Amino acid sequence: MDIKQNILDAVNEWLTPSFDTTTQAAVKELIASSPKELEESFYKNLEFGTGGMRGVMGVGNNRINKYTLGKSTQGLSNYLKTSFPNQPLKAVIAYDCRQNSDTLAKTVADVFSANGIEVFLFSELRPTPELSFAVKHLGCQCGIVLTASHNPPEYNGYKVYWQDGGQIVPPEDAGIINVIENLDYSEIKFGANEDLIHYIDKDLDTAFIKSSIANASFNTPQEAKDNLNIVFTSLHGTSITVIPETLSQAGYTNVNIVEEQRVPDGSFPTVKSPNPEEPEALAMALALADKTNADIVVGTDPDCDRLGVAVRNNEGKMILLNGNQTMVLMTAFLLEQWKKSDKINGKQFIGSTIVSTPMMMELASNYDVECKVGLTGFKWIAKMIKDFPELEFIGGGEESFGFMVGDAVRDKDAVAATLLVCEIAAQAKANGSSPYKELIKLYVDNGFYKEHLISITKKGIEGLQQITQMMIDLRENPLKEINGQRVIMVEDYQSSIAKNLLDGSETTMSIPKSNVLIYYTEDGSKICARPSGTEPKIKFYISVNAELEAVEDFNEVEAVLDQKIKNIITSMQLN
Numbered sequence: 001m002d003i004k005q006n007i008l009d010a011v012n013e014w015l016t017p018s019f020d021t022t023t024q025a026a027v028k029e030l031i032a033s034s035p036k037e038l039e040e041s042f043y044k045n046l047e048f049g050t051g052g053m054r055g056v057m058g059v060g061n062n063r064i065n066k067y068t069l070g071k072s073t074q075g076l077s078n079y080l081k082t083s084f085p086n087q088p089l090k091a092v093i094a095y096d097c098r099q100n101s102d103t104l105a106k107t108v109a110d111v112f113s114a115n116g117i118e119v120f121l122f123s124e125l126r127p128t129p130e131l132s133f134a135v136k137h138l139g140c141q142c143g144i145v146l147t148a149s150h151n152p153p154e155y156n157g158y159k160v161y162w163q164d165g166g167q168i169v170p171p172e173d174a175g176i177i178n179v180i181e182n183l184d185y186s187e188i189k190f191g192a193n194e195d196l197i198h199y200i201d202k203d204l205d206t207a208f209i210k211s212s213i214a215n216a217s218f219n220t221p222q223e224a225k226d227n228l229n230i231v232f233t234s235l236h237g238t239s240i241t242v243i244p245e246t247l248s249q250a251g252y253t254n255v256n257i258v259e260e261q262r263v264p265d266g267s268f269p270t271v272k273s274p275n276p277e278e279p280e281a282l283a284m285a286l287a288l289a290d291k292t293n294a295d296i297v298v299g300t301d302p303d304c305d306r307l308g309v310a311v312r313n314n315e316g317k318m319i320l321l322n323g324n325q326t327m328v329l330m331t332a333f334l335l336e337q338w339k340k341s342d343k344i345n346g347k348q349f350i351g352s353t354i355v356s357t358p359m360m361m362e363l364a365s366n367y368d369v370e371c372k373v374g375l376t377g378f379k380w381i382a383k384m385i386k387d388f389p390e391l392e393f394i395g396g397g398e399e400s401f402g403f404m405v406g407d408a409v410r411d412k413d414a415v416a417a418t419l420l421v422c423e424i425a426a427q428a429k430a431n432g433s434s435p436y437k438e439l440i441k442l443y444v445d446n447g448f449y450k451e452h453l454i455s456i457t458k459k460g461i462e463g464l465q466q467i468t469q470m471m472i473d474l475r476e477n478p479l480k481e482i483n484g485q486r487v488i489m490v491e492d493y494q495s496s497i498a499k500n501l502l503d504g505s506e507t508t509m510s511i512p513k514s515n516v517l518i519y520y521t522e523d524g525s526k527i528c529a530r531p532s533g534t535e536p537k538i539k540f541y542i543s544v545n546a547e548l549e550a551v552e553d554f555n556e557v558e559a560v561l562d563q564k565i566k567n568i569i570t571s572m573q574l575n
Contacts, residue, residue, distance in 0.1 A: 003039065010042040010061055018186040019067065026059040040460055048177055052159030052167065054148050054534045057100060064156040066107045069146075070188040072158060073108045075180030076142065077115035077189075083172075084141055092120040092138055092200075094131035095146035096238045096303040097264035098156045101125065105146045108158075110192035123199040125264055127238045127304030129413035130208045132165045134200070136410075137207055147303035150275035151535060153267050166382025166410035170512060208415075209246045215406040216416040217250050218337045220423050224430035225251040230422060231294040233258035233285040235274040236265040237302030243418055250419055252426075256292050258285050268302075276301055276308025277401055277453075279320050286310060286318050294318075296425045296435065300414040305378075306401040307414040309421055311435040314554075324357040324451045325439060327397035330417065331360065332442050333424045334395045334405070335367040344369060349388065351381035351396025351404070354493070354516065355528045355541040359442075359449040360396075366446060369394065375493070375514050376530065378402060382410035399451060399541065440554050448548040450561040454540040454574045455532075467531050467538045474517050474529055483564065483571040485521035492517055527568065542568050 003011075014027050030038040041060025046053050046068055053072065057064045080089050091112050095101035102125070109119045120138055122131075128145050135143040141163045148155035160168045160176070168176060230247070232255055234240040240262055247255050260270055261284060268274045271281045276299045279286075285297045289310065297310035297318060310320045321329070331350055338344050349370040352360040356373075364371035370391070374380030376398060385393045385407050397403035402412030405420055425435050443449070458466045475494075479487055480501070491498045493516040496509045516530045528541040544564045548557050569575050 003035065004043070007039055007042045011038065013185070014042075014059065014061075014067075016186075018184075023059050023065075023067070030059070043461055045181070048173065052157055052534075054151060054155060054157035056154050057156050064104070064158070066104065067185055067188070069104055069108055069158050070111050070190060071183055071185055072160075072180050073111040073144070074115070074188045075183050076160065076176055077112060077117055078183075079172075079176045079179045080117065080141055081115075083175075087141075089117040090120070090138065090140040091117055092122075092131065092134045092140045092143045093145070094122045094126045094128065094134070094143070096128070097125050097236060097266045098146065098148055098302065099153065099266040100156060101146045101266070104156065105144075107190070108144055108146070109197050110190055111188060113193040113196040114189035114191045116193070117196065119197045120200045121197055122204070123201045125238045125241065126204075127242055127415060128159070129305055129409045129411055129415055130204065130242065132161055132409045132411040132413070133208050133211060134204055135161050135163065135165045136408075137204070145303065149303055149305065149534070150273065150277075150301040152273065157534075161411075164382065164386050164410055166386065167377070167379035169379050169383045205242060205245075209242060209249060211408045212246050212413075212416045212419060213250050215408055216419040216423065218333075218423055218427075220251075220426050221430065222251055224426040226254065228252065228254060228296070228422060228426040228429060229292060229294045230255045231258065231285050231289045231292065231297045232256070232418075233261045233282065233297075233299040234264075234304075235271060235276070235281060235299055235301065236261050236263065236268050237274060237300060237304060238264065239300040239304035239414060239418075240264065242304070242415055243300065246415055246419055247422065250422075252422055256288055256294065258288055260284060266302075274302050276306055277323070282308055282310060282320060289318050295429060296422065298418050298421065300418070301401075304414045305412040307403075307417050307421070308401055309435075311425065313436050319436075321435075321439075322451060322453075323397070323399040323401040324359070324449070326401065326417075326421065327352075327399070327403055328357065328359050328363065328442060328449075329424060329435060329439055330397070330403050330405075330420050331395055332363055332438075333420070335363060335369065338394055339367060347390065348392045348394050349384070350394050351384050353377070353380065353398040354511070354518065355530060355539075356397070356399045357449050357451050357543060358526065358545070359446055362446040362449075363442075373511075375511060375516070376400075377533070378404060378410075378412045385410065399453065437551075440548075440551050443548045443554070444551060447545050448554075448557055448561065449543060449545045450558065450565065451544075452542045452565045452569075454542070454569060455537045456540075456574070457535075457537050459536045463536050467536075470538055471515060471517070471529065471531065479519060479572070482519060482521050482525070482527060483567045485523045485525065487519050488522050489520040490517065491520075525564070525568065527572070540572070540574055544568070
C-alpha cells in the first residue's frame with residue numbers, strides 16, 4: 001500500500017536515536033508486517049479529548065507509550081514553569097489497573113522530577129477521584145492519572161488536573177497543547193531525580209475516605225444502614241482499594257462483594273467491557289443480588305469515577321438505572337437534605353451538561369437553586385465551581401453514569417456517589433419505599449423524562465472520516481422533522497448559533513465551541529448528536545417527556561415514552 005508522506009516522516013523520526021532500540025525494532029516490525037497498523041499508529045498525533053488523552057498502547061505518535069506520555073509531561077513541565085514562575089512546583093500522580101499503568105506512571109514521575117518538579121506518586125493503583133482530591137490536599141499545581149476508564153483492555157490514557165483539582169479547561173488546555181505540539185521528542189528529559197519522587201498511600205486514603213463520608217452521608221439511622229443489603233463489584237478496577245472501607249466506616253456492614261471481580265486486572269477477564277453502562281458488565285453482581293436478596297447493586301468502572309446502579313422495580317426485579325436516573329435521584333436527595341437543613345438561600349447551584357436530562361432544570365426550579373449547564377465532561381462542572389465562587393455547589397452529574405457530590409473532588413466520583421446512593425436506598429427502605437418508587441414520585445412532581453443513548457462505533461482512519469461526514473451531513477442538511485414532529489430549534493455548538501426554525505431568528509450561545517448538534521421538536525423531544533471525545537464513536541442522545549399524573553399511571557406512560565424513543569430511532573435511521 002502507498003504510505004502518505006506525513007506518515008513516512010513520522011515513522012522516520014521514530015527510527016532516530018531519540019528513541020530506544022526496542023521502540024525502533026517495533027517500528028521496523030510494523031513496516032515489514034503490518035502496513036495498515038503502521039498507518040493507524042502514525043497518521044496523526046494522539047489528541048486531548050473530553051477525558052484527556054486516550055488511545056491504544058503501542059509504538060507511534062497516535063499510540064500511548066513512554067514517548068507520547070513523556071512528550072506530554074515535558075510540555076506540561078515547561079508550561080508549569082511559565083505559569084507559576086519562582087514557585088516550588090509539585091505534581092501528584094495516580095494510576096489504575098490497566099496494563100503498563102504502573103510503569104507509565106513512573107515514566108511520568110521521572111520526567112517531572114528531571115525538570116525539577118517535586119512528585120507525589122501513589123505506591124499502588126488508586127481511584128481517579130482520590131487523585132483529584134490529592135491535588136488540593138497536597139497543594140500541587142497539577143495532577144496526572146494514568147487511566148483509560150472503561151475502554152477495552154488494549155487502551156490506556158493520561159488525564160491532566162489543575163491546581164483546583166479539576167481537569168484542564170480553557171485557557172490552560174490550549175496553552176499546554178500548544179507547548180506539547182511544538183516540542184521535539186529529543187527534548188524529553190527522562191533522567192529521573194529520585195530525591196524529588198515521594199511515594200504516598202495510606203495517609204491519603206484516610207483523608208480521602210474521611211472527606212467522602214463527610215460529603216455523602218446524611219444522618220441515616222444505624223438500623224437503616226444495617227437493614228440495607230448491598231452488592232458491590234469493582235469490575236477488576238481500583239475501587240476495591242477504597243469503597244469497601246468507605247462503606248464500612250460509614251456504617252454499612254451488609255456488603256456482598258463479587259469475589260470473582262475483586263482482584264484488579266487490566267485484562268478484565270470476566271467481562272467483555274468493564275463499562276457499568278452495559279448490563280452485561282454487572283451480570284455477576286446481579287446474579288449475586290438475586291442469590292442474597294440484595295436491595296441494591298453498585299458497580300464501578302476501572303478508575304472508579306463512574307458507577308452503575310441497579311435497584312428492584314415494583315415487581316421486585318433488579319433493573320439497571322441509566323445515568324440520568326441515578327443523577328436525578330441523587331440530585332433530588334441532596335436538594336431535599338439541604339432544604340431540611342435550611343441551607344438553601346438562593347446562592348446554591350447544581351450542575352449538568354447539554355446532553356443530560358432536562359429534568360435537572362425542573363429540579364433546580366422546584367428547589368429555588370440555579371442549574372448551570374455546560375459541555376459534556378466533568379471538567380466543565382469543575383470549571384463552574386471555579387468560575388462562580390460566590391455560589392455553593394450542591395452536586396451534579398451527566399448521563400454517562402457520573403456524579404459529583406460537593407466540591408472536595410472536582411471530577412466525577414464513584415466513591416462519594418456509591419455512599420450517597422446507599423444513603424438514599426437505606427432511608428427509602430426504612431420509610432417503606434425504595435429508590436425505584438422514589439424515582440417515580442420525582443416523575444410525578446417534575447414531569448416524566450426518559451432518555452436513551454445510541455452509540456455507533458467507527459474505528460480507525462475510515463471510521464473517523466465516516467463520523468466526520470455524518471456530522472457534516474447533519475449540519476448541511478438539517479432535519480426539518482423527526483418522528484412526524486417539526487424541528488423548532490437547532491443548536492450548533494460548533495458555530496455557537498441557536499436557530500429558531502419557526503421564525504428564522506438566531507441567537508449566539510455563550511458555551512465554548514464543541515462539535516455538538518441538538519435538535520428540539522415541537523412535542524418537547526430533544527435529540528443530540530456528538531462524536532465521542534474518548535472513543536471511536538458517534539453518540540445520539542434522545543430525551544422525551546410526558547406528564548405523569550399519578551404513580552399508578554407509571555407503566556402506561558413509560559410504554560408511551562418507550563415507543564416514542566423507538567419511533568425517533570427509526571425516523572433517524574439509527575437502528
